[in-house]
Amino acid sequence: MGRRSIKTQRRDDLIRACIQTLHEDGWEGASLARIARRAGLSAGLVAHYFGDKAELMEATMRHICFALWRRQADLLAAAETPVQRLHALIAANLGSDQFSAESTAVWLAFWAQVNHSERLARIQRITTSRLASNLRHALGALLPRELPGRDAEIRRIGLCLAVLIDGLWLRAALGGITPTETQALALSTVDAEFARLANR
Amino acid sequence: MGRRSIKTQRRDDLIRACIQTLHEDGWEGASLARIARRAGLSAGLVAHYFGDKAELMEATMRHICFALWRRQADLLAAAETPVQRLHALIAANLGSDQFSAESTAVWLAFWAQVNHSERLARIQRITTSRLASNLRHALGALLPRELPGRDAEIRRIGLCLAVLIDGLWLRAALGGITPTETQALALSTVDAEFARLANR
Amino acid sequence: MGRRSIKTQRRDDLIRACIQTLHEDGWEGASLARIARRAGLSAGLVAHYFGDKAELMEATMRHICFALWRRQADLLAAAETPVQRLHALIAANLGSDQFSAESTAVWLAFWAQVNHSERLARIQRITTSRLASNLRHALGALLPRELPGRDAEIRRIGLCLAVLIDGLWLRAALGGITPTETQALALSTVDAEFARLANR
Amino acid sequence: MGRRSIKTQRRDDLIRACIQTLHEDGWEGASLARIARRAGLSAGLVAHYFGDKAELMEATMRHICFALWRRQADLLAAAETPVQRLHALIAANLGSDQFSAESTAVWLAFWAQVNHSERLARIQRITTSRLASNLRHALGALLPRELPGRDAEIRRIGLCLAVLIDGLWLRAALGGITPTETQALALSTVDAEFARLANR
DNA sequence: TATGAATGAGGATTCATTCAT
DNA sequence: AATGAATGAATCCTCATTCAT
Numbered sequence: 001m002g003r004r005s006i007k008t009q010r011r012d013d014l015i016r017a018c019i020q021t022l023h024e025d026g027w028e029g030a031s032l033a034r035i036a037r038r039a040g041l042s043a044g045l046v047a048h049y050f051g052d053k054a055e056l057m058e059a060t061m062r063h064i065c066f067a068l069w070r071r072q073a074d075l076l077a078a079a080e081t082p083v084q085r086l087h088a089l090i091a092a093n094l095g096s097d098q099f100s101a102e103s104t105a106v107w108l109a110f111w112a113q114v115n116h117s118e119r120l121a122r123i124q125r126i127t128t129s130r131l132a133s134n135l136r137h138a139l140g141a142l143l144p145r146e147l148p149g150r151d152a153e154i155r156r157i158g159l160c161l162a163v164l165i166d167g168l169w170l171r172a173a174l175g176g177i178t179p180t181e182t183q184a185l186a187l188s189t190v191d192a193e194f195a196r197l198a199n200r
Numbered sequence: 201m202g203r204r205s206i207k208t209q210r211r212d213d214l215i216r217a218c219i220q221t222l223h224e225d226g227w228e229g230a231s232l233a234r235i236a237r238r239a240g241l242s243a244g245l246v247a248h249y250f251g252d253k254a255e256l257m258e259a260t261m262r263h264i265c266f267a268l269w270r271r272q273a274d275l276l277a278a279a280e281t282p283v284q285r286l287h288a289l290i291a292a293n294l295g296s297d298q299f300s301a302e303s304t305a306v307w308l309a310f311w312a313q314v315n316h317s318e319r320l321a322r323i324q325r326i327t328t329s330r331l332a333s334n335l336r337h338a339l340g341a342l343l344p345r346e347l348p349g350r351d352a353e354i355r356r357i358g359l360c361l362a363v364l365i366d367g368l369w370l371r372a373a374l375g376g377i378t379p380t381e382t383q384a385l386a387l388s389t390v391d392a393e394f395a396r397l398a399n400r
Numbered sequence: 401m402g403r404r405s406i407k408t409q410r411r412d413d414l415i416r417a418c419i420q421t422l423h424e425d426g427w428e429g430a431s432l433a434r435i436a437r438r439a440g441l442s443a444g445l446v447a448h449y450f451g452d453k454a455e456l457m458e459a460t461m462r463h464i465c466f467a468l469w470r471r472q473a474d475l476l477a478a479a480e481t482p483v484q485r486l487h488a489l490i491a492a493n494l495g496s497d498q499f500s501a502e503s504t505a506v507w508l509a510f511w512a513q514v515n516h517s518e519r520l521a522r523i524q525r526i527t528t529s530r531l532a533s534n535l536r537h538a539l540g541a542l543l544p545r546e547l548p549g550r551d552a553e554i555r556r557i558g559l560c561l562a563v564l565i566d567g568l569w570l571r572a573a574l575g576g577i578t579p580t581e582t583q584a585l586a587l588s589t590v591d592a593e594f595a596r597l598a599n600r
Numbered sequence: 601m602g603r604r605s606i607k608t609q610r611r612d613d614l615i616r617a618c619i620q621t622l623h624e625d626g627w628e629g630a631s632l633a634r635i636a637r638r639a640g641l642s643a644g645l646v647a648h649y650f651g652d653k654a655e656l657m658e659a660t661m662r663h664i665c666f667a668l669w670r671r672q673a674d675l676l677a678a679a680e681t682p683v684q685r686l687h688a689l690i691a692a693n694l695g696s697d698q699f700s701a702e703s704t705a706v707w708l709a710f711w712a713q714v715n716h717s718e719r720l721a722r723i724q725r726i727t728t729s730r731l732a733s734n735l736r737h738a739l740g741a742l743l744p745r746e747l748p749g750r751d752a753e754i755r756r757i758g759l760c761l762a763v764l765i766d767g768l769w770l771r772a773a774l775g776g777i778t779p780t781e782t783q784a785l786a787l788s789t790v791d792a793e794f795a796r797l798a799n800r
Numbered sequence: 801t802a803t804g805a806a807t808g809a810g811g812a813t814t815c816a817t818t819c820a821t
Numbered sequence: 822a823a824t825g826a827a828t829g830a831a832t833c834c835t836c837a838t839t840c841a842t
Contacts, residue, residue, distance in 0.1 A: 006805070026316040028228065031832060042807050047834065049805095105315060112312035114374055115305060116226040124374060160389055164360070167367025174314055174324060185360055189389070192396035196388075199395040206822075231815060242824050243816085253816065406826070426716040428628065431811060442828050447813065449826095505715060512712035514774055515705060516626040524774060560785055564760070567767025574714055574724060585760055588796075589789070595799040596792035606801075631836060642803050644839085653837065 011049050011059065013039045018060045023102045027109040032056075058119050061110050065127050068098050072134060082141035089134055090186045093165045096179045104173035132162050147197065157193045164189060211249050211259070213239045218260045223302045227309040232256075258319050261310050265327050268298050272334060282341035286390065289334055293365045294382045304373035332362050347397065357393045364389060411449050411459065413439045418460045423502045427509040432456075458519050461510050465527050468498050472534060482541035489534055490586045493565045496579045504573035532562050547597065557593045564589060611649050611659065613639045618660045623702045627709040632656075658719050661710050665727050668698050672734060682741035686790065689734055693765045694782045704773035732762050747797065757793045764789060 004012075017039035021030045032053055036043040050056040075088035092098070114121045135158040143150055164186055171177045204212075217239035221230045232253055236243040250256040275288035292298070314321045335358040343350055364386055371377045404412075417439035421430045432453055436443040450456040475488035492498070514521045535558040543550055564586055571577045604612075617639035621630045632653055636643040650656040675688035692698070714721045735758040743750055764786055771777045 010805085027312060029316065032834090033832080043833085044807060044809095044835085045805080047836095053833065108312050108315075111370065111374065112227060112308050115308075116229065128374075128376065156385065156388065160364070160385055163367035163371055163385070164364055165367070166370050167363035167365070170311065170366050170370055171363055174311065174328075176328065185356065185363070188356065188396075189360055189392075192389075192392040195399040196392035196395035199399065210822090232817090233815075244818085244824060244826095245822085247817065248823075410826085427712060429716065432813090433811080443812085444814085444828060444830095445826080447815095453812065508712050508715075511770065511774065512627060512708050515708075516629065528774075528776065556785065556788065560764070560789055563767035563771055563785070564764055565767070566770050567763035567765070570711065570766050570770055571763055574711065574728075576728065585756065585763070588756065589760055589792075592789075592792040592796035596788075596795035599795040599799065610801095632838090633836075643837085644803060644805095645801085647838065648802075 015060045015063050019106050022109045023105040061123050085138040094182045099179045104169050108173040135161055215260050215263045219306050222309045223305040261323050285338040290386045296379045299379045304369050308373040335361050415460050415463050419506050422509045423505040461523050485538040494582045499579045504569050508573040615660050615663045619706050622709045623705040661723050685738040690786045696779045699779045704769050708773040735761055
């Protein structure tokens with residue numbers, strides 16, 4: 001399969017530099033000059049490969065999302081039981097590979113832009129709804145058929161978990177939590193919810 | 201009651217305009233000129249009253265935090281039982297007065313800056329730890345003394361609630377949730393945690 | 401009646417510098433930096449006073465047109481007979497005050513932009529049609545009522561004179577003619593047209 | 601007759617694309633990238649075939665001039681009487697083939713550059729003086745030998761016609777005239793001049 | 801012959817900030 | 822207390838040009 005084309009290579013370099021710069025300097029500090037310099041390239045090349053700063057940012061956000069989606073898909077594919085599938089989703093979202101200082105900081109930067117860029121908003125909506133749908137699907141296989149208010153419970157627990165995951169990313173981005181704690185927290189919340197259902 | 205001094209009045213006008221501008225135009229779009237124009241003042245006045253753009257932003261964040269802190273204090277003061285105190289905290293953080301599109305959007309903008317401004321970071325840390333401490337205090341009065349691993353449980357449930365609240369703010373800022381749903385979700389999560397404890 | 405306001409003064413300075421720069425460096429060479437430097441101001445001030453480069457250019461074109469219109473109006477007002485009115489129009493358009501190297505070069509620069517700026521096109525159309533209407537009006541008082549095809553003749557001679565004037569401006573801008581020759585040429589063309597009418 | 605060399609072909613493609621781009625986007629909008637894209641070639645090729653943007657522009661102006669010169673020569677060659685020769689010149693300059701929106705717009709773009717490029721100025725001077733000389737020659741055969749002030753009259757009418765032609769090109773470029781009107785106007789001006797001479 | 805990678809300069813524009821009034 | 826004049830730096834972007842392949 002040979003070497004990647006220069007175009008792909010350069011785009012990757014720039015996206016990687018963009019992520020690093022967003023992490024270290026924030027959205028405001030992420031000027032094209034700085035990003036390009038970090039990538040060892042000239043600023044003009046961004047226009048050449050992305051056309052626009054906005055497009056570079058969009059590509060960067062998509063890059064981060066793809067990594068997360070792929071991770072989810074991989075872990076889901078390896079899971080065999082419903083419980084494993086639920087744990088796979090938690091592990092994918094809170095695993096140390098995605099849940100790094102860089103990734104979370106970049107997400108934070110993007111979240112702040114979402115309301116002012118329809119393009120970014122779209123990517124964010126897709127990511128959110130994909131996780132929600134995966135969670136509901138996994139929960140659906142776990143809750144007994146005859147449970148009263150089953151659908152509502154699925155939605156509620158799914159939303160709770162998704163919100164919890166967002167909150168943990170946020171906290172990680174703000175520097176108040178370690179990856180290892182987070183999975184335990186999410187898992188015990190699942191336990192608690194099941195306990196509540198059993199208690200009814 | 202007397203008139204507020206002009207200084208206080210102007211500072212308030214500018215902070216209010218700053219919030220509105222952050223909401224509508226985001227951090228990047230919030231230039232001093234725009235903020236001042238919205239306040240009906242000239243751009244030069246910001247220097248007069250705040251010295252700096254950074255200081256205006258800091259004051260704005262403090263303004264938002266104060267409102268949340270005061271709300272928490274008010275509702276806590278009105279609560280009589282431990283359960284009411286816990287509900288008061290949830291109501292203060294997720295009540296429709298704080299949990300508005302404006303407030304959440306402004307928080308989002310600030311979160312993205314926190315890692316690049318020690319001053320903002322300090323305010324954020326105070327807010328976070330104040331809520332955490334309030335939550336732990338309220339939970340401490342609810343969990344039985346003899347519960348094994350009591351302290352760890354308090355910390356865990358407190359963290360879970362705090363993270364959930366952050367996640368809900370985030371989601372509200374991104375436009376995927378209504379205020380009314382959120383309190384129910386938080387309350388039912390509390391129920392679930394208690395159910396889990398009872399189940400052990 | 402007192403000094404002009406700073407705003408008016410600065411706008412005038414910039415417009416004057418713009419004209420000079422267009423003359424010496426052409427449209428392409430007329431960067432904001434160069435214009436501002438010639439005016440002894442900083443480049444940022446253009447935004448302050450005009451908002452835009454396009455608006456500065458528009459104001460500059462309007463400035464030139466105003467001067468021409470005013471000159472026409474002044475000379476027309478001083479004219480007493482129909483013949484004097486016709487000569488007044490020629491004198492206004494080809495007089496040495498408007499018909500200078502600077503003015504004609506600026507017109508040349510603008511003409512080249514007219515097809516790519518609706519704003520400039522509008523100003524150009526107004527100028528053209530104002531001269532045409534003035535010419536037709538003056539000619540109307542000169543041609544005998546009973547002349548067959550009178551209206552068509554008025555339009556034709558008017559157009560001929562207007563086109564001749566444009567052509568002379570163009571030639572002046574390209575450096576091939578002196579102002580004094582031009583009025584004689586225009587006047588003799590008028591004579592020729594009248595001779596043709598008398599000959600019929 | 602054989603195929604034209606690739607070099608000639610490519611140069612022609614680029615010149616044609618340059619004309620079209622000057623027409624549609626004006627001098628400012630005519631970047632090498634855009635011109636090359638319209639020609640279906642890469643931007644780098646311009647350097648290969650012309651060395652320079654300036655040289656491409658020069659070649660383009662020469663291309664337009666050649667077409668006009670050739671047209672004049674063809675029509676002159678077909679003319680048999682002095683009057684036909686004069687009409688031939690008018691027809692060549694105001695015929696619908698040269699007098700098109702494209703051609704006039706390109707001329708306009710070039711005129712605006714002439715004062716800032718000696719190379720372009722030279723081409724423009726040649727074109728102007730060639731037309732003037734042709735006109736004077738044709739007029740010389742028409743005016744009676746014994747006419748007092750004959751040489752001055754030739755120069756004057758020649759200049760008048762040349763200026764009129766320029767003015768008509770200008771007006772066509774600015775979009776205020778149709779080709780068919782123009783020849784009639786030029787011809788009737790010639791009539792008028794002759795009437796004036798006869799009247800003396 | 802042709803491409804497109806790469807650069808660096810230059811342009812318009814925005815903006816926080818300072819200062820005289 | 823308040824304005825708005827003025828600056829200069831920084832940002833994004835466009836572009837002509839060069840060069841390796």
